[in-house]
Amino acid sequence: MVVDDHSKRLLGAVLKDNDVLQENVTPHPSPVIEGINTHRGEQSLEAMYLLMPTSQNVERIIADFSNGHKRYGGAHLFFIDGLPEPLLNHLVNSPAEPFLRACQDLYVNFAALEQRVFSIRSPAFFFSMYAPHKDVPASTFTPRKADAAQMSPMQVAVKGVRERLDNDMRFMAKSASRSPDRLFALLK
Template identity: 85%
Template sequence: MASLIEQVRKRFLEAIQSVNPPGRWKVLVVDDHSKRLLSAVLKDNDVLQENVTLIESINTHRGEQSLEAMYLLMPTTQNVNRIIDDFSQGRKRYGGAHLFFIDGLPEPLLNHLVNSPAEPHLRTLQDLYVNFAALEHRIFSIRSPSFFFS
């Protein structure tokens, strides 16, 4: 039986490798939660070896670049609004956007995204369903303390 850690690692790597912009290089944009999940199974150097020039936080100020960006994010209203802001008001923060959500993107957020100024810049939109931390070969945590309370 395959290790849960290896399966999650493979899922992240396949997503990163699937983004092949014309210039070969890309930027990875993450939120704090997605970065923690990614770091649990991959070192930054492993990610950078996949033609990623920079790993940026969606929560910080980011300059405009001609490179395409791969967003690896939680499917939240705040994150979707930040993606839209990256391509609104004449701004084009990246050459294109490849969106990978670590959980399912709710339909209202999908509609908001595809009916926004960001839509012409979207190259990929995929749900990865890896919103859990692989702790050991057969142990994972969803890291949600609220599940223990009623």
């Protein structure tokens, strides 16, 4: 498994390295979780990449399979947010394309603090919400909350702390609700 620093932190919040080892993700005793920005030797095994969809990570994936290098037998790519179309096009039109076995957007870019509690970990969001002189652009945090709400099989409560967010939060709750058995409540 190849991760970047951000996805390693997200993964570490829910799994320990031993938990991954117990799932038999590799048949031999080698480092199971490798950093994408560290030196990695060539292996014949296929690798699973769990990464943020950034241009740097896409370039690193391409570098793993170009210029005569074949770092792994193949690549299964999982991005924790949606991969933008230009980056996807760059990836599939690169020397790495023949080695790509899967490419999937997971939309799990939030930290699971407890079973029913998540955080989008945006320090600027706190100041935006509680600073009296700032307007809060709800569109900047709505997609990540919607992703988290969609992943949860339980009820999701979205709490808006300012009245001007009320309509944006209600819109987010409606758009995230794709199945009638989930309840999205807006609390004041």
